[in-house]
Amino acid sequence: MKVMGETHEGICGAHQGGRKMCWLIRRYGYFWPTMMKDCINYSKGCEACQRHGPIQQAPSVPMNPVVKPWPFRGWEMDLIGKIYPASSQQHCFIIVATDYFTKWVEAKPIKTTTSQEIITFIEEQIIQRFGIPESITTDRGSSFISRDMLDMAETFKFKLLQSTPYYAQAN
Known part of the structure; x- marks a missing residue:
């Protein structure tokens, strides 16, 4: 001793x-x-x-389970904007998609928030680069719940989920 x-x-x-x-x-x-x-x-x-000695603290809230067990299976999407002033190429919105598992972010500036712009973004930035996801979660914006978006989800066979509007924690 x-x-x-x-x-x-x-x-x-x-x-x-x-x-x-x-x-x-x-x-x-x-x-x-x-x-x-x-x-x-x-x-x-x-x-x-x-x-x-250094204090080891346990989290104050229970840990949340992983929403998706594999990378690039579930995405969440939202729009940022309208941005003032617009860029030199007149882009005044940004569409952002985040993978739930890896937290990988895909973003692209766009001029308008039409459902066709969003469909093009999903095809070029998500499906062609990472494969067809199991689900895409969005808020209830008109461009996300349009008939064209629902048809696209049915064509590619992924779920198009909507979160609560004006409640960012749900998405």
Whole structure:
């Protein structure tokens, strides 16, 4: 106990962890069969280390399960804009899609928010690059719930889901 006490908190001690303390004691020429276990228990029981050591905090809320178990299977989409002033090419909206699993973001500036622009974005930026998703979640914007979008979802056989409007946490 005296050797562990001097090594851990004595004149040359720096309140190191059990493994480091065991290594130092062996370096000083001491050995006993249960030295590693004893050093770990000693350092865990040090009141100063517990009081002033780094605080390990558990999350304050339960962890949320992964929404999709594979990359690029589920996307969420939304529009940003209208942006003032418009860009030099007159783009004043941005369409953004985020993969639920990897948090990969695809974004593209667009001039209008027609359903045809959104269909083109889905085909070029999502389907052609990452494959057909299982689902795309959007808010209830008129361009996202149009007949053309529903037909496209039916053609490619993916689910078009809508979240609660004006409630960003749902999407």
